[in-house]
Amino acid sequence: MAESRLPHIVLFSGGTACRTTNLALLSKPVRLTRIVPAWDSGGSSKVIRESLGVLAVGDIRQALMTMAHGEGRAGDVVKVCNARLTSGAQEDARTEFALYAEGRHPLLERMEPGLRGAILNYLRTFRAAIGRDFDFRNGSIGNFILTGAHLAHNSDINTAIFVFRKLCDIAGHVWPSTAEGGVDLSAILNDGTRIEGQHRVTALEEQAGRTGIRDITLSAAGGSVAANDAVLESLESADAIVFGPGSFFTSVLPHFHVEGIVPTIARNVHARRVFIGNILQCRETRGFDLARMLDIAGALWQARGGADARPFTHVLANRQLLPFEKTVGAFAYLGNGALAETCLRLGAEAVVEEFEDPWQRGQHDGRTVADVLSSLLPA
Structure with a gap:
């Protein structure tokens, strides 16, 4: 099949968390585009x-x-x-x-x-x-x-x-979500504390992490942060648009704040929109569950121009095998919470499987994720 006729998957992600998924997708008959943050400050x-x-x-x-x-x-x-x-x-x-x-x-x-x-x-x-x-x-x-x-x-x-x-x-293609320089990310905690810089947000101290993030912002010298034209073109031609895995508040959610990205996704009614839940909590998401993250993303989607379109068509969630909280190192597994109710409210289908890598605890099995993504592609 000619490359231009292969299914096109656009993957919003950060760095290491989606590496195995990226590698596994490259073994599939697809075209792959990565959209990465442009606010790295470390x-x-x-x-x-x-x-x-x-x-x-x-x-x-x-x-x-x-x-x-x-x-x-x-x-x-x-x-x-x-x-x-x-x-x-x-x-x-x-x-x-x-x-x-x-x-x-x-x-x-x-x-x-x-x-x-x-x-x-x-x-x-x-x-x-x-x-x-x-x-x-x-x-x-x-x-x-x-x-x-x-x-x-x-x-x-x-x-x-x-x-x-x-x-x-x-x-494969890789584009930053904005081509503007000098873009900064900030987080506002639930107690009103403001954390400046992506590298400081990803390294939240335990007490700040337990206080929790209330909101994030992107800023640039010119005010709003405009989308990279190459990103908008990729989203228009996508058959599947995938969010994550990755750091929720610094690598995944901020893309919704970039001007033009949410409306462009909403206009592509053909593409599947898939949210991949993380395996573990992290410094940014202590005490969170997947349903809460979806609610936050859904609210931002509406605020940024998602209109009546549903933010996600599918949610990939790791199967919960134990009735108590289990940890890997410093972090607990990310629970699913009220996933069924949240997916019903957002109009998404939950795909619950064992997505954890059997050899690397706390990480995704890239092949399993890639297989599921491939199965969800439009005919």
Whole structure:
């Protein structure tokens, strides 16, 4: 079947939580598009973002590398883009970066000249922009290349991603939900406390987590946060639009706050809209159950222009095997709560199965999730 005629699945997600699902879907006869957050404010992305004032690229690069892995891409370009610098002495990290930027790293020396030249161009563009005091420690070479491409192509992140995909020979698509830089996420707790920054929300201290998140906001210098045109085009052609798995308040729900995304999904009456419940609670969702999360998402859907369309056609819920709360490490399993009643109210069908990976407690079995998603695709 021609690629353009394959079913198109659009997956709203964060980083690691949906990795196994992403990989399993790549083994199916589908076209896959990942929509990732553009408000990452931690790690290597934070350092780049604060130094250059550009859109955070960490989640984009991670999703692209997952695509490369699932598609069996393991050449030297992918190895370079997946590399990280030493986390030791700052001078050692600077020296290691120079090996890449000056083309003296063994992976670059044996590379085809055209590919090598493109990578060096983007690394040198990045180096020229960040100045002398940049801290390279634990930095991702892929983040540096993608940021360099972003700068080299007039700050057009979509063009930068296109070039990055071509360099790595990646077929799957990855887009940030907004192409705007400087987008910030904040959470307001139930006691009125405001937590600024995605990285602080995902790392809530236990007491703050038990207080609970009441609301989240996205903000940008220009006010509202506009959707990436490439995302809207993907949603218009989707056969299935999937939310999660991932951190509910920082990786999944915020996409509803991006202008244009909810109305565009609502207009696609053909596509299945699937919410995948997490296996475990997390720092953001202590004491929550799946039904409560669906109620929050449903209310935001209506507020952001969902009109009379139902937010989800299907909800994938992990089967509860025990009548008491069980934990894995610091977190309890996410209960389903009043799932049947909530799904009835939202107009969604609950699909309850054992979605936990038998070898990785607390994580999804990607193959099982992918099989169910495939079975839900429109004929």
